[in-house]
Amino acid sequence: MDKGIALQTHTAKYGVSLSTIANFTPSEFALLTPEALLEFCKTKLEGLDAQVKSGFLKQQRRNRLSGALSDLVASLNSKADKASGGVAAVDNNLKQTIVAQFDAAIRAAGGDQGLVKRLQDEKARFEATAFPPEGQEHNDAGVADWEMADFAEAVQNIQSDVNREGELEMIQLQSIMSQRQQALQMCTNMVQSLGQSAMGIAQNIGK
Amino acid sequence: MNDEKLSELATQFEQQNEDIAQLEAVLRTFGDVDISVPRAFLEELDELTAPRAATTPAMPVFGIRV
Numbered sequence: 001m002d003k004g005i006a007l008q009t010h011t012a013k014y015g016v017s018l019s020t021i022a023n024f025t026p027s028e029f030a031l032l033t034p035e036a037l038l039e040f041c042k043t044k045l046e047g048l049d050a051q052v053k054s055g056f057l058k059q060q061r062r063n064r065l066s067g068a069l070s071d072l073v074a075s076l077n078s079k080a081d082k083a084s085g086g087v088a089a090v091d092n093n094l095k096q097t098i099v100a101q102f103d104a105a106i107r108a109a110g111g112d113q114g115l116v117k118r119l120q121d122e123k124a125r126f127e128a129t130a131f132p133p134e135g136q137e138h139n140d141a142g143v144a145d146w147e148m149a150d151f152a153e154a155v156q157n158i159q160s161d162v163n164r165e166g167e168l169e170m171i172q173l174q175s176i177m178s179q180r181q182q183a184l185q186m187c188t189n190m191v192q193s194l195g196q197s198a199m200g201i202a203q204n205i206g207k
Numbered sequence: 208m209n210d211e212k213l214s215e216l217a218t219q220f221e222q223q224n225e226d227i228a229q230l231e232a233v234l235r236t237f238g239d240v241d242i243s244v245p246r247a248f249l250e251e252l253d254e255l256t257a258p259r260a261a262t263t264p265a266m267p268v269f270g271i272r273v
Contacts, residue, residue, distance in 0.1 A: 030244050034237040037244060038230075044256040045227060051258070052220060059213050170209050177216055177223075183255050184223055184230075190248055191233055198237070 041187040048180045055173035062166040065108040069159040072101040076152035082145050089142040095130045099123065115158065122154050
């Protein structure tokens, strides 16, 4: 099989004219079994799969983190306006809830050490205000509305950074998916053209 | 955030996997023959699927660096 199976069908894909095909030498083609071609295509596509799967995992983790931060911001904002009067010293329930929400966000931040550190710093700041050591209380161990607004703003800033990075990662993921689609389309076109060529040869036999 | 886009991409990923399975089925019908494949195809596919440098947030995505 020197010049391949009726390569005219490949011209559309590669923009090679029929006269150019006539000048092709065997070295411009590789002889492969269908198994080998399949293996080649699959290996190349699987190379992108690892990136796609890692991108999906990152996005899912970010979505969970963003959700945890939204819950935390909502709790902080619930006592951030003047009318609410902040968190009363005796309102241990809300204080503990907020600490638990900080912990959930820290867990969701997972391996991102920078984010974990920022959240831990904010949590420590909140705990120092809400549960001050004996003799160092101010606001009677409550958290003033303006302090709650300050905590809410700090957490919102963290959430904005998380979302911004997530958007960039999403663009990268979309780009890899598009690369995968293009690669798959190339393989499909190739296989279709091989199939049509084989059919053409079969029809010509015996004429 | 991004939940909807992510779900769309997951559907697209599944669809692509189904297409790969179909491709595999078609190739298997060719039987025990040698097929001649343009090297340009192999090279183009190789290039298309080669890992690309990740763009980090610290690196400008668009713009001209002087």
